[in-house]
Amino acid sequence: MFASVGDSQISETEFNNAFYRHMRSKYYHGKPPEDQVNQVRQQVAESIITRSLLVEESRRQGLKCDEQAVQATIEQYDKRYASSEQWQQNRESLLGKLKERLCEDDLIRQIETNVRKVSQPTQKELTEYYETNLDKFTEPARQRVSVILLQVAPSAPKTVWEAAMAEAKSIKAEIEQDGDYSEIASLRSADKSAANGGDMGYLHKGMLSPAAENVVNALPLNQISDPVRLLRGIAIFRVDERLPARVRPYSEVSSRVKDLWERDESENNWTSFKDQLWATTSIKIYDPSVSLKEKN
Known part of the structure; x- marks a missing residue:
């Protein structure tokens, strides 16, 4: 055993x-x-005991x-393995074991559905959830970036890369002499953003x-970078705008707050329920390679 x-x-x-x-x-x-065998055995043991x-x-x-x-699932097995000689011989x-497992699966599905049900949250609960989890409702800092990309195949010879770098330096000089960055991007960039003037x-x-991110982060606004070699070729970047991280007000995210509250409550209910079963049931493991999960 x-x-x-x-x-x-x-x-x-x-x-x-x-x-x-x-x-x-x-x-x-x-x-x-x-070195992971015992850890996997522990995980499987906890899973099968929880089941x-x-x-x-x-x-x-x-x-x-x-x-x-259960019968409908068995019929699906029959259709799926209709041409399997092994299935026909051993069906x-x-x-018996298949029906038993499918019944257990169904019982677990029913009990999980019941346990995961949550009542309607109060406005106070939603507000507290929002204020405690502001990171979930925060837009990250963003930069509006433009690029001119001279595409070079990664496997291209050194001479091709050198020619592209020389061309990129020429483009930068042209822009610095009042050339129009967006117009040049539209005409010469291989990036898909060329259709938007490199935006x-x-x-x-x-x-x-x-x-690329290191170059962009170091750029002052509205200045163009030195040509930089990337996997896809040689790029010249420009940062047009920087927006700081922004916490979205509750009024903008109220529906998402409710969805996440219900998801977390449901998950907490399910986890607590399983922990309670572990804590209140007599469990003995006879395999010395597996330790008993600590009871809460």
Whole structure:
């Protein structure tokens, strides 16, 4: 036996099957790195024990498996594997365990739906949530950036890159001698923003490559950068405007505040419910490589 959970038992075979299913779904070669094996075993153990707790609790509450839904799922299996000789040969022997698991899945779905239900929040709760989570309603600092890009293939020879850099320096000199940046961008830039005179719009941190972002962040407003080599070619940047981070007022985000409050409350309900089951149920694990989750 792998573990006892209340009145239920989890066999070594059940645990091993869950462990190998997890490895096949998560790891490309079906096996975690050697130093992570015990951590994965712990994760799978907690998952399978939690599943057992939920199934046991759903039955204690008198929930009933939706037999029609289970049968409909089995019919989907029959259609999906209609041409599978292995499925046809083993269908009857697999059916019992499959029905049992599908019923358990349905019971867990029902109990999760019930637990996750939240009541309508009061205005006070929503206001407090907004004020406590202002970071969720803050627009990041943004910069309106323009670019002239002379495209060069990454694999192009050194001479091509040098020619592009020389051309970019010539373009910069032209702009500094009263050349029109937007007009030159429209005619000579390979970036899609050329259609807008090089205007890339408002960008926030992470929207440019690190090399481009470093150049843009250091630029004074309305000045053009020295040509910089990027993966796609040689670029000349200009920053047209900078906007600081802005906390959006409650009136603008009230619907999102309610959505996020309900999401978080639902998640808190579900997590607390599972923690309570762990705390109030007798659980014993007989595998020395797995430790019992601490009770809250």
